[in-house]
Amino acid sequence: MMTSPSGTVPLRAVLFDRDDTLARTDPGVYREAALWAASRFGLDAREAGQRMAEGWAAHAEAWWHLRSDEDEAAFWDNYRADLGRALGLTDGQAQELMAAYPYERFMKPVEDARAVLETLRARGLKVGVLSNTLPSIGRTLEALGLADLVDVAIATCTVGVHKPEPGAFEFALDALGLPAGAVLFVDDRLENVEAARALGLRAVLIDLDGRVAGALHRLSDVLALVGDSVEG
Incomplete structure (x- = not known):
């Protein structure tokens, strides 16, 4: 189980970017x-x-x-x-x-996208998507075959504030009903990862092209960060 730096807040959700994280342009x-x-x-x-x-x-x-x-x-x-x-x-x-x-x-889902989300849900975690995209995020997740595994899907257009602005992350936390320390955020843009960390989220960079040292290079790498189970 992944805990916050203080060791007091268990992980309760994983919040993903969509493009170049859960999906890629074909x-x-x-x-x-x-x-x-x-x-x-x-x-x-x-x-x-x-x-x-x-x-x-x-x-x-x-x-x-x-x-x-x-x-x-x-x-x-x-x-x-x-x-x-x-x-x-x-x-x-x-x-x-x-x-x-x-x-x-x-769009097409990245390798193992559905399996990863299924595993997260099976471990008791909420799954969210926060993407700088058009309002039709639900339709795109349906087309990707992932919508039924996503608890909260937010297109920043509908919020009126885009990543890396703090308001985008705050809106997502409100929608998930969780404090920042209980959420792991995964995004392919460093500025978004750094903004999430500044707000107290546990955030990691993903680079599906394998070019950035220290980043996750496969979506399935998220599972190793999460662990086997979630308390609460």
């Missing part, structure tokens, strides 16, 4: 989507893929201030219109493309 889906669009609408596959990549890059920061599902729906409407113009598609064709390849389809 570059193969980008190629698949470009080939699908080329076949369906008579486009050049290479150009279609380039336009799609450029379109997402152009909107990559536009979601930062979304607050609700309605805000996100408007965001995707605008994105679809811009993508359709870039590809020379009608609005109906652009709708068809986005229905076939929605945002969540471009």
Whole structure:
């Protein structure tokens, strides 16, 4: 069992980032989507893929201030219109493309993600996700096959404050109903890990590419930090 430095607070939950922690972008889906669009609408596959990549890059920061599902729906409407113009598609064709390849389809769970969450739950721990992402975090976790193993899922857009700002972590702790010392936080960005530690969470860096010394290099490494059981 993992305890706080004082030895008085047992671990009660693990709070994960989503991207590059529980899930990764699948570059193969980008190629698949470009080939699908080329076949369906008579486009050049290479150009279609380039336009799609450029379109997402152009909107990559536009979601930062979304607050609700309605805000996100408007965001995707605008994105679809811009993508359709870039590809020379009608609005109906652009709708068809986005229905076939929605945002969540471009993600895949990291190795052993489901097994790790199942093990944490079996050991009596709560599982949370805190991600700087759009409001539709629940839909993405469903697509990843992990939603049923997550007790609390928070998209910082809906909170109005993003990691590494303290308010994002404080909101997550309130949602979990736990003090900071009872929560282990796992994230791929050092600034987020350091911010969590400053608030009293037990936090570790994960680097799935194996480049950062001292970081976790597999999601399953979390289990060794947790131990076999949880009191209380």
